Amino acid sequence: MHLDVLDLRNFYYRTQLGRAAQRAIRDHVVDLWPTSGTGMAGMTVAGFGFAVPLLRPYLQPARRVIGLMPAQQGVMPWPAGEPNVSALCDETCWPLETGRVDRLVVMHGLETSDNLDAMLAESWRVLGPGGRALFIVPNRAGLWAPRETTPFGFGRPYTLTQLDQTVRRAGFVPERHAAALYIPPSHRKFWLRSAAMWERVGTRVSGLLAAGVVMLEVSKQVAQPRKPGLGAAVRKPLSILEGAGKPIADAF
Numbered sequence: 001m002h003l004d005v006l007d008l009r010n011f012y013y014r015t016q017l018g019r020a021a022q023r024a025i026r027d028h029v030v031d032l033w034p035t036s037g038t039g040m041a042g043m044t045v046a047g048f049g050f051a052v053p054l055l056r057p058y059l060q061p062a063r064r065v066i067g068l069m070p071a072q073q074g075v076m077p078w079p080a081g082e083p084n085v086s087a088l089c090d091e092t093c094w095p096l097e098t099g100r101v102d103r104l105v106v107m108h109g110l111e112t113s114d115n116l117d118a119m120l121a122e123s124w125r126v127l128g129p130g131g132r133a134l135f136i137v138p139n140r141a142g143l144w145a146p147r148e149t150t151p152f153g154f155g156r157p158y159t160l161t162q163l164d165q166t167v168r169r170a171g172f173v174p175e176r177h178a179a180a181l182y183i184p185p186s187h188r189k190f191w192l193r194s195a196a197m198w199e200r201v202g203t204r205v206s207g208l209l210a211a212g213v214v215m216l217e218v219s220k221q222v223a224q225p226r227k228p229g230l231g232a233a234v235r236k237p238l239s240i241l242e243g244a245g246k247p248i249a250d251a252f
Contacts, residue, residue: 008108011151016187027180028179044101045102046067048123049068049109051107051109055105066087091113094125099125099126103133104132105134106133108151111138111157112155117170132175139158142212142213143212144185152181160177174216175219180213181213182202
Protein backbone atom coordinates (compact mmCIF):
# COMPACT_ATOMS: atom_id res chain seq x y z
CA MET A 1 0.00 0.00 0.00
CA HIS A 2 1.60 3.22 -1.18
CA LEU A 3 1.05 6.53 0.53
CA ASP A 4 0.08 9.65 -1.36
CA VAL A 5 2.86 12.16 -1.95
CA LEU A 6 0.70 15.02 -0.70
CA ASP A 7 0.11 13.26 2.62
CA LEU A 8 3.85 12.64 2.96
CA ARG A 9 4.67 16.23 2.12
CA ASN A 10 2.13 17.58 4.58
CA PHE A 11 3.42 15.35 7.37
CA TYR A 12 7.13 16.05 6.96
CA TYR A 13 6.98 19.72 6.05
CA ARG A 14 3.78 21.07 7.61
CA THR A 15 3.50 19.39 11.02
CA GLN A 16 5.75 19.76 14.04
CA LEU A 17 5.79 16.01 14.59
CA GLY A 18 6.84 15.40 10.98
CA ARG A 19 9.65 17.95 11.19
CA ALA A 20 10.85 16.36 14.45
CA ALA A 21 10.81 12.91 12.82
CA GLN A 22 12.65 14.25 9.77
CA ARG A 23 15.35 15.80 11.96
CA ALA A 24 15.81 12.71 14.11
CA ILE A 25 16.21 10.32 11.17
CA ARG A 26 18.33 12.71 9.11
CA ASP A 27 20.79 13.20 11.98
CA HIS A 28 21.38 9.44 12.13
CA VAL A 29 21.87 9.30 8.34
CA VAL A 30 24.49 12.05 8.51
CA ASP A 31 26.21 10.22 11.38
CA LEU A 32 26.56 7.19 9.10
CA TRP A 33 27.45 9.19 6.00
CA PRO A 34 29.13 12.47 7.08
CA THR A 35 28.93 15.45 4.76
CA SER A 36 32.17 17.05 5.97
CA GLY A 37 35.50 16.46 4.32
CA THR A 38 35.88 15.02 0.84
CA GLY A 39 33.97 11.78 1.38
CA MET A 40 30.91 12.85 -0.62
CA ALA A 41 32.72 14.86 -3.26
CA GLY A 42 32.14 13.39 -6.70
CA MET A 43 29.49 10.94 -5.49
CA THR A 44 25.98 10.38 -6.83
CA VAL A 45 23.42 10.17 -4.02
CA ALA A 46 19.91 8.87 -4.74
CA GLY A 47 16.79 8.33 -2.68
CA PHE A 48 13.81 6.12 -3.41
CA GLY A 49 10.29 6.22 -1.96
CA PHE A 50 10.01 9.46 -0.02
CA ALA A 51 13.62 9.92 1.03
CA VAL A 52 14.03 13.55 -0.05
CA PRO A 53 13.71 14.94 3.53
CA LEU A 54 16.98 13.11 4.27
CA LEU A 55 18.89 14.19 1.16
CA ARG A 56 19.16 17.94 1.68
CA PRO A 57 22.53 17.77 3.56
CA TYR A 58 24.06 16.18 0.44
CA LEU A 59 22.94 18.78 -2.12
CA GLN A 60 26.16 20.76 -1.79
CA PRO A 61 28.92 18.19 -1.19
CA ALA A 62 27.70 15.48 -3.60
CA ARG A 63 28.25 15.64 -7.34
CA ARG A 64 24.62 14.78 -7.99
CA VAL A 65 21.48 14.15 -5.90
CA ILE A 66 18.40 12.38 -7.29
CA GLY A 67 15.02 11.80 -5.62
CA LEU A 68 13.08 8.88 -7.14
CA MET A 69 9.39 8.56 -6.26
CA PRO A 70 7.22 5.56 -7.27
CA ALA A 71 4.31 6.15 -9.62
CA GLN A 72 1.79 4.71 -7.15
CA GLN A 73 2.81 7.39 -4.67
CA GLY A 74 3.18 10.38 -6.96
CA VAL A 75 5.92 12.95 -7.25
CA MET A 76 6.51 16.50 -6.06
CA PRO A 77 9.20 18.99 -7.11
CA TRP A 78 12.16 19.06 -4.73
CA PRO A 79 14.02 20.91 -3.31
CA ALA A 80 11.80 23.95 -2.88
CA GLY A 81 13.16 27.10 -4.44
CA GLU A 82 15.96 25.27 -6.29
CA PRO A 83 16.29 23.32 -9.55
CA ASN A 84 14.19 20.17 -9.37
CA VAL A 85 16.04 16.86 -8.86
CA SER A 86 13.04 14.57 -8.20
CA ALA A 87 11.58 12.19 -10.78
CA LEU A 88 8.59 9.87 -11.10
CA CYS A 89 9.41 6.23 -11.88
CA ASP A 90 8.12 2.69 -11.82
CA GLU A 91 9.32 1.01 -8.65
CA THR A 92 10.78 -1.84 -10.70
CA CYS A 93 12.38 0.28 -13.46
CA TRP A 94 14.41 3.30 -12.38
CA PRO A 95 15.66 5.85 -14.93
CA LEU A 96 19.29 5.39 -13.90
CA GLU A 97 22.21 3.68 -15.56
CA THR A 98 23.52 0.45 -14.06
CA GLY A 99 26.16 1.07 -11.38
CA ARG A 100 25.66 4.83 -11.43
CA VAL A 101 24.77 5.40 -7.73
CA ASP A 102 27.33 5.60 -4.91
CA ARG A 103 24.90 6.12 -1.99
CA LEU A 104 21.22 5.11 -1.94
CA VAL A 105 18.62 5.93 0.74
CA VAL A 106 15.30 4.06 0.73
CA MET A 107 12.53 5.35 3.02
CA HIS A 108 8.80 4.65 2.61
CA GLY A 109 9.77 2.39 -0.25
CA LEU A 110 10.52 -1.06 1.17
CA GLU A 111 7.53 -1.56 3.47
CA THR A 112 5.01 -0.26 0.90
CA SER A 113 6.40 -1.98 -2.22
CA ASP A 114 4.01 -3.95 -4.43
CA ASN A 115 6.89 -5.99 -5.84
CA LEU A 116 9.58 -6.20 -3.18
CA ASP A 117 11.98 -8.57 -4.93
CA ALA A 118 11.99 -6.54 -8.15
CA MET A 119 12.43 -3.28 -6.24
CA LEU A 120 15.42 -4.67 -4.35
CA ALA A 121 16.86 -6.01 -7.61
CA GLU A 122 16.61 -2.51 -9.06
CA SER A 123 18.34 -1.10 -5.97
CA TRP A 124 21.15 -3.61 -6.56
CA ARG A 125 21.37 -2.76 -10.26
CA VAL A 126 21.82 1.01 -9.93
CA LEU A 127 24.32 0.75 -7.08
CA GLY A 128 27.96 0.71 -8.13
CA PRO A 129 30.44 -1.94 -6.89
CA GLY A 130 31.32 -1.12 -3.29
CA GLY A 131 28.42 1.34 -3.10
CA ARG A 132 26.28 1.67 0.01
CA ALA A 133 22.52 1.66 0.53
CA LEU A 134 20.55 2.58 3.64
CA PHE A 135 17.14 0.96 4.15
CA ILE A 136 14.87 2.70 6.68
CA VAL A 137 11.66 0.90 7.74
CA PRO A 138 9.10 1.04 10.56
CA ASN A 139 10.15 -0.97 13.61
CA ARG A 140 7.67 -3.76 14.29
CA ALA A 141 8.31 -3.44 18.04
CA GLY A 142 8.12 0.36 18.12
CA LEU A 143 5.32 2.78 19.00
CA TRP A 144 5.04 4.27 15.53
CA ALA A 145 4.12 1.17 13.48
CA PRO A 146 0.67 0.60 15.09
CA ARG A 147 -0.37 4.25 14.63
CA GLU A 148 -1.90 5.05 11.25
CA THR A 149 -1.77 8.78 11.99
CA THR A 150 1.81 8.90 10.66
CA PRO A 151 3.41 7.44 7.48
CA PHE A 152 5.17 4.79 9.58
CA GLY A 153 1.84 3.14 10.37
CA PHE A 154 1.38 1.87 6.80
CA GLY A 155 2.84 -1.13 5.02
CA ARG A 156 4.86 -3.98 6.50
CA PRO A 157 6.92 -3.16 9.62
CA TYR A 158 10.15 -5.06 10.20
CA THR A 159 12.38 -6.23 12.99
CA LEU A 160 16.10 -5.78 12.42
CA THR A 161 16.46 -9.54 11.90
CA GLN A 162 13.70 -9.58 9.26
CA LEU A 163 15.24 -6.61 7.46
CA ASP A 164 18.66 -8.26 7.56
CA GLN A 165 17.31 -11.47 6.03
CA THR A 166 15.40 -9.55 3.34
CA VAL A 167 18.41 -7.62 2.06
CA ARG A 168 20.68 -10.68 2.21
CA ARG A 169 18.31 -12.53 -0.12
CA ALA A 170 18.70 -9.66 -2.57
CA GLY A 171 22.49 -10.07 -2.54
CA PHE A 172 23.42 -7.15 -0.29
CA VAL A 173 25.98 -7.41 2.51
CA PRO A 174 24.77 -5.86 5.82
CA GLU A 175 27.35 -3.52 7.32
CA ARG A 176 25.92 -1.39 10.14
CA HIS A 177 22.57 -0.71 11.76
CA ALA A 178 21.01 2.13 13.71
CA ALA A 179 17.62 3.20 15.07
CA ALA A 180 15.71 6.46 15.43
CA LEU A 181 12.39 7.99 16.59
CA TYR A 182 12.39 7.31 20.30
CA ILE A 183 9.71 9.93 21.03
CA PRO A 184 6.05 8.80 20.99
CA PRO A 185 4.10 9.67 17.80
CA SER A 186 2.28 12.46 19.61
CA HIS A 187 1.59 16.07 18.64
CA ARG A 188 1.72 17.19 22.27
CA LYS A 189 4.13 20.03 22.89
CA PHE A 190 5.90 18.27 25.77
CA TRP A 191 7.10 15.42 23.53
CA LEU A 192 7.95 17.71 20.63
CA ARG A 193 10.03 20.04 22.78
CA SER A 194 11.95 17.13 24.31
CA ALA A 195 12.44 15.19 21.05
CA ALA A 196 16.20 15.81 20.85
CA MET A 197 16.66 14.65 24.44
CA TRP A 198 14.73 11.43 23.82
CA GLU A 199 16.84 10.69 20.76
CA ARG A 200 20.03 11.02 22.81
CA VAL A 201 18.64 8.89 25.65
CA GLY A 202 17.20 6.29 23.29
CA THR A 203 20.50 5.86 21.47
CA ARG A 204 22.27 5.15 24.75
CA VAL A 205 19.67 2.76 26.20
CA SER A 206 18.27 1.29 23.00
CA GLY A 207 17.84 -2.05 24.73
CA LEU A 208 15.18 -0.52 26.97
CA LEU A 209 13.40 1.81 24.55
CA ALA A 210 11.96 0.71 21.21
CA ALA A 211 12.71 3.06 18.32
CA GLY A 212 10.14 3.97 15.70
CA VAL A 213 12.36 2.98 12.78
CA VAL A 214 15.25 0.63 12.17
CA MET A 215 18.02 1.51 9.71
CA LEU A 216 20.31 -0.97 7.99
CA GLU A 217 23.33 0.03 5.92
CA VAL A 218 24.36 -2.50 3.28
CA SER A 219 27.05 -2.70 0.62
CA LYS A 220 27.21 -4.16 -2.87
CA GLN A 221 30.11 -6.56 -3.25
CA VAL A 222 30.90 -7.93 -6.68
CA ALA A 223 33.31 -10.87 -7.04
CA GLN A 224 36.15 -10.41 -9.52
CA PRO A 225 35.55 -12.66 -12.55
CA ARG A 226 38.07 -15.38 -13.28
CA LYS A 227 39.66 -15.58 -16.73
CA PRO A 228 38.61 -18.68 -18.67
CA GLY A 229 41.29 -21.31 -18.94
CA LEU A 230 43.34 -19.99 -16.05
CA GLY A 231 43.11 -23.28 -14.14
CA ALA A 232 44.39 -25.27 -17.09
CA ALA A 233 47.30 -22.89 -17.56
CA VAL A 234 48.33 -23.28 -13.93
CA ARG A 235 48.05 -27.05 -14.04
CA LYS A 236 50.50 -27.17 -16.99
CA PRO A 237 53.10 -24.52 -16.14
CA LEU A 238 55.86 -26.12 -18.24
CA SER A 239 53.91 -26.45 -21.48
CA ILE A 240 56.59 -24.29 -23.15
CA LEU A 241 58.89 -27.37 -23.20
CA GLU A 242 56.38 -29.56 -25.00
CA GLY A 243 57.68 -30.87 -28.34
CA ALA A 244 61.33 -30.78 -27.32
CA GLY A 245 63.26 -33.88 -28.36
CA LYS A 246 64.22 -36.56 -25.86
CA PRO A 247 67.81 -36.37 -24.61
CA ILE A 248 70.30 -38.66 -26.40
CA ALA A 249 72.28 -41.07 -24.21
CA ASP A 250 76.03 -40.48 -24.01
CA ALA A 251 77.73 -42.90 -26.43
CA PHE A 252 81.04 -42.94 -24.50
